[in-house]
Amino acid sequence: MNAVRLHAFGPAENLSYERTPRPVPAPGQVRIAVAAAGVHLLDTALRQGVQGPPAPLPELPTIPGREVAGTVDALGPGTDPAWLGRPVVVHLGFAPGGYAEYAVADAQRLHPIPPGLDPAEAVAMIGTGRTALGILQFADLGPASTALVPAAAGGIGTLLVQYAKNAGATVIALAGGPAKTARAAANRADLAVDYTEPGWPDTVRAHHPDGATVLFDSVGGPTARAALGLLAPGARHLVFGWSDGPLTLTDAERAGLTARGITTQSVLGPVMLRRAGGDDPLRLLETRALAEAAAGRLRPALQRYPLSEAAAAHHALETRGTIGKVILEP
CATH class of the missing domain: 3.40.50.720 (NAD(P)-binding Rossmann-like Domain)
Incomplete structure (x- = not known):
């Protein structure tokens, strides 16, 4: 598959578009044929080797990216077969791997993409949307x-x-x-x-x-x-x-x-999560964000780049040359 890899911490130009093997889903995981991957400002800090709360620095080489949407194309052992072929969106948490044509994710973190949302909109809401609703509390x-x-x-x-x-x-x-x-x-x-x-x-x-x-x-x-x-x-x-x-x-x-x-x-981090409540406050905020978008009450602004132009997307984000959520599309 095609993916964006980082072999050394540093400037945006260190992001390399290259061929790499497709990931194989582990037990309880799915593999997603990625249609959209989110780019976050935190991604740019981690690329530079700057550890910021709460994400740890990745081991190199790595495929950056923690927000993806697409279609489930393979299942790991023991994963519910109902997920196969479904359009989904997921925040990968601290596990990178989103800037690629295929990514793996834990099935328990998946959300079906609501009708009326395209994958890029769903990606924006799973990360940026959940943060916005957390702040608005x-x-x-x-x-x-x-x-x-x-x-x-x-x-x-x-x-x-x-x-x-x-x-x-x-x-x-x-x-x-x-x-x-x-x-x-x-x-x-x-x-x-x-x-x-x-x-x-x-x-x-x-x-x-x-x-x-x-x-x-x-x-x-x-x-x-x-x-x-x-x-x-x-x-x-x-x-x-x-x-x-x-x-x-x-x-x-x-x-x-x-x-x-x-x-x-x-209102960052634990403060936001305590206010959201529940056993899984992050998932609760994600669900609310997707529902707001599906109902048409919130619509994310998007700036789309081809996956191959991840370095340009990082540079634009760092220099405030973007409007809305930055999305990579394979």
Whole structure:
């Protein structure tokens, strides 16, 4: 089969498109003929050899990728034969192998692809969708809410905007560049602002002088620092990333936030899973995300690349040259 392999940690160019044997499913596993594989920012960090929570570094050589959708074409011993020939989507967890024409997965982690979703949409919801719904557990959105969404044209940001609008909230979308702000506006954001332009906070204040009630912060750094000044008293600051670097505040700024009753909360990892509840909270969030997409309430934005162009996809993602969820298609 054709696959993308990594033989040495380093830049995107280290991803090699080559021939390799098809994987063989073990007991309780299936093999999937892959139609779509998801590319995550974490994949780019692992490719560089940077271990980030919670994924460990893979052993080399490796086939990256942890989100796949396609059709079950082979079964391991003891696997339910009902899976054979079914369109499925799965998050592989810490097991890589997604950037390939075939991948293996534990049958217990599979989800049937709901009618009306193509494999790329299903892949977006199994990873990015479950994360978005996990974050939204903490937002308590409604008609009285004003949501401030940086990176609003990204995979998670797109879904946050849609969910907030469905809840009746007012949405202020922040995105980098005219193409991304146009995409956020087309996604029904009430105000789409280019945060690469000087004075962008003044634009937000002019339209929403009362401030936002929730900040969905995936960026950190200077953007988040400016966005905190746009929050109303008693607002929530939900942190789930730091693509612009860590958020640094002076003692005076921290005191000002405290005086205004603004609550900052990290909603990653165990915190998100505890809120989801159940015996398998990740699977619960995956199921909810797929159901939201199947019902048409959430629709992921997608940027598709051929599997052979995985290096280009990584480079574009790292340099913020993508819109929506990045997908590789064999």
